[in-house]
Structures are given as structure tokens and as C-alpha cells.
Amino acid sequence: MAYTLNKSIDELQVAVVGGGSWGTALAQLLASKGYKTSLWVLEEEVAESIAKERENKVFLPDIKLSENITPTLDLEEALKDKDMIVSVVPSEWLRETALKMKPFIKPETLVVSATKGIEIGTRLTMSGILRETLTHVPQENICVISGPSFAKEVARGMPTVVTVAASDPDVALTVQEAFATPYFRVYTNTDLLGVEVGGAVKNVMAIASGICEGLGFGANTRAALITRGLNEMRRLGRAMGAKQKTFSGLAGVGDLVLTCTADLSRNYTFGKKIGQGMKREEILSKMRMVAEGVRSSKSVYNLSIELDVEMPIVEQTYKVLYEDEDPAKALFNLMTRKLRDEHDDQYG
Numbered sequence: 387m388a389y390t391l392n393k394s395i396d397e398l399q400v401a402v403v404g405g406g407s408w409g410t411a412l413a414q415l416l417a418s419k420g421y422k423t424s425l426w427v428l429e430e431e432v433a434e435s436i437a438k439e440r441e442n443k444v445f446l447p448d449i450k451l452s453e454n455i456t457p458t459l460d461l462e463e464a465l466k467d468k469d470m471i472v473s474v475v476p477s478e479w480l481r482e483t484a485l486k487m488k489p490f491i492k493p494e495t496l497v498v499s500a501t502k503g504i505e506i507g508t509r510l511t512m513s514g515i516l517r518e519t520l521t522h523v524p525q526e527n528i529c530v531i532s533g534p535s536f537a538k539e540v541a542r543g544m545p546t547v548v549t550v551a552a553s554d555p556d557v558a559l560t561v562q563e564a565f566a567t568p569y570f571r572v573y574t575n576t577d578l579l580g581v582e583v584g585g586a587v588k589n590v591m592a593i594a595s596g597i598c599e600g601l602g603f604g605a606n607t608r609a610a611l612i613t614r615g616l617n618e619m620r621r622l623g624r625a626m627g628a629k630q631k632t633f634s635g636l637a638g639v640g641d642l643v644l645t646c647t648a649d650l651s652r653n654y655t656f657g658k659k660i661g662q663g664m665k666r667e668e669i670l671s672k673m674r675m676v677a678e679g680v681r682s683s684k685s686v687y688n689l690s691i692e693l694d695v696e697m698p699i700v701e702q703t704y705k706v707l708y709e710d711e712d713p714a715k716a717l718f719n720l721m722t723r724k725l726r727d728e729h730d731d732q733y734g
């Protein structure tokens with residue numbers, strides 16, 4: 387049955403789950419539109435800093451947050467009677483958090499997934515985890531928001547364009563309207579899988595691009611990495627049943643270009659440090675934020691083997707991160723693969 391909203395869109399009761407930088411930026415966006423927004427956060431210091439100082443000093447410093455945001459450490463308080471829930475918990479903790487959320491979510495709720503990644507082990511997308519855990523919510527009510535969007539820029543009101551993917555067009559239209567502002571343009575899309583594959587693979591490519599930068603290489607290398615990385619994204623998407631045109635869109639090439647080229651990207655910065663000689667665990671031990679590409683390197687690599695999809699950049703990135711391969715050797719391996727026609731690929 388198609389989704390129907392039984393109230394005016396301005397009356398939506400909304401909650402954001404996850405008070406990291408993206409969760410806080412999305413809460414700020416919704417709050418600035420007038421929505422009274424509950425924000426579930428894990429850390430007491432984050433709840434306190436938002437409640438008392440109107441700032442998330444840990445994950446999104448220097449942004450004055452709206453009075454419409456109510457931070458809470460209590461999931462029940464955050465989720466009770468909400469019509470739209472935005473899930474922004476990093477992939478590593480999404481499943482356990484979703485299970486805790488479940489008892490407090492009404493079946494008719496819209497669930498918007500803003501997390502990027504593929505789960506290690508199950509190889510599920512983030513909306514796949516939500517569908518598997520929130521079994522009382524109709525599958526069509528679970529949708530995805532993605533695209534080139536750094537939290538810091540959205541929070542500062544810089545023009546940003548994203549896509550909302552949902553299998554039910556009425557769900558997509560409702561969420562599109564709820565999020566859209568003159569500085570945050572939202573398109574709709576019916577290809578959830580393609581949007582989520584794009585969001586996961588681009589983070590692996592961003593790490594690879596950062597590694598090249600860290601090794602001291604330049605613009606030629608980066609352009610090659612983005613172009614061939616897009617090819618790998620398309621190939622995996624095709625094998626999984628995603629629509630090819632999705633990868634030419636915001637959640638494909640759009641997010642890939644953004645994350646492979648900007649110092650604001652945590653994945654790119656992580657890769658740069660690897661290229662400069664640091665090790666994965668050493669970098670992660672100093673980060674409070676996530677670089678989803680670290681986990682996605684493993685899950686996407688495993689997926690590529692399982693589905694027999696050729697993804698050499700993903701493979702080499704995985705080997706650098708998890709098998710201690712030398713980054714320069716990994717790049718040499720990529721450059722000296724068997725020479726071939728650019729489009730000599732069963733997925734062209």
C-alpha cells in the first residue's frame with residue numbers, strides 16, 4: 387500500500403538518531419525549517435554541550451545550533467510518537483542501535499537512512515540493516531538520503547544537492563519536501579541499492595585517492611583514480627542489480643568527486659596519512675570521527691570476491707589497510723596490470 391501522510395508536512399514530528407557531525411548537521415537543517423527535532427546522542431558531553439551551549443563541541447564545533455533541537459541520551463524519549471526518524475549512526479554500530487530503537491518506533495514511521503557503508507559479514511547496505519531489524523515498519527517506508535554533502539558545509543548553509551532514494555514515490559516526495567531548503571536541494575530517486583552502493587564505494591576510493599596524495603602524486607593520478615574508481619562502482623552496482631544511471635548522479639560520481647578531492651573528507655585524510663606511512667590502527671586510535679571507507683574496504687572487497695566482480699582499486703586498498711601491503715607497491719601493482727582496451731570489460 388502506498389504511503390500516505392495523515393497530517394500536514396509542517397506538523398511532522400522528527401527525530402535524528404546519532405549526534406555525530408552529520409546527524410547534528412541534519413538536525414540543524416530540520417530545526418532551521420521549524421521542526422522541533424529530538425537528537426539522540428551517545429555521549430553525555432555532547433548532550434550537555436548542545437543543551438547548555440547550543441553547540442556540538444565534539445563533532446560539529448563552531449556552529450550555533452537551533453533552540454528547536456532537543457538533545458537526549460534516552461532513545462525512548464527521542465523516538466516516542468515521531469513520524470520521521472533520521473538514522474545517522476555509523477555503520478559499525480547501526481545494527482545494535484537499530485535493535486534498541488525498535489520498541490519505540492511506530493509502524494507507520496518514515497525511516498530515513500543517512501549512514502554510508504556496507505556491513506561487514508552480512509554485506510548488507512544500511513537500509514538493508516534497518517529493514518532486517520525494524521521488521522514492523524513497512525519496507526517501503528525505509529529510504530535513503532545521500533550525495534555530496536560535507537556536514538560542515540551543510541551546517542553553514544552552503545548550497546548542497548543530494549538525493550532521496552525510496553521504492554515508494556510518495557515516501558520520496560514526503561522526505562524531499564521535509565528536507566528541502568533554498569540551500570539544500572533534494573532530488574528523488576527510486577534506486578536505493580545504487581545510491582547505497584555509490585555511497586559505500588566512494589569512501590573506499592576516497593581513501594585510495596588520499597593514499598596517492600600522501601605518496602606525493604598529483605592531479606593526473608587523482609583523475610585516473612576517480613575515473614577507474616567510477617568504473618569499479620558501476621561494475622559492482624551492475625552485478626548487484628542497481629541502475630547504471632545512478633552512478634552518473636549525485637550519489638555516484640557526485641559524491642565520488644567530492645570525497646576524492648577534498649581535505650574536508652575524513653576518508654581522504656585517512657588515506658593521506660596511510661600514504662605518508664602511518665598505519666590503520668594508529669590513525670584510528672586518534673580519531674573520534676569515523677572514516678567509513680576503512681570498514682567498507684573490507685566489506686566491498688569481500689563482496690567483489692563473492693560476486694566475482696573485478697575491483698582492482700578496492701582490492702589494493704584492502705591489502706594496504708588489512709594486509710600491510712606497502713602503498714607504493716599497491717599503486718605499482720595497479721599501474722602494471724595487464725594492458726587492455728579502456729572499455730574491454732563485460733560491463734563496458
Ligand SMILES: NC(=O)c1ccc[n+]([C@@H]2O[C@H](COP(=O)([O-])OP(=O)(O)OC[C@H]3O[C@@H](n4cnc5c(N)ncnc54)[C@H](O)[C@@H]3O)[C@@H](O)[C@H]2O)c1
Nearest residue numbers: 405406407408409428474476479501502536537675676678
Ligand atoms: N560527516 C559528514 O560530513 C557526513 C556526510 C554524509 C554522510 N555521513 C555519514 O554519516 C554517518 C555518521 O557519521 P557522522 O559523520 O555523523 O559521525 P562522526 O564521525 O562525526 O561521529 C562519530 C559518531 O559515532 C557515534 N558512536 C561512537 N560509538 C558509538 C557506539 N558504540 N554506538 C553508537 N554510536 C556510536 C558517536 O556518538 C558519533 O555520533 C557515517 O556513515 C558517515 O559516512 C557523514
Ligand SMILES: O=P(O)(O)OC[C@H](O)CO
Nearest residue numbers: 533534535536651652653
Ligand atoms: O568526510 P567523509 O569522507 O566521511 O565524507 C563525508 C560525506 O560522505 C561526503 O558526502
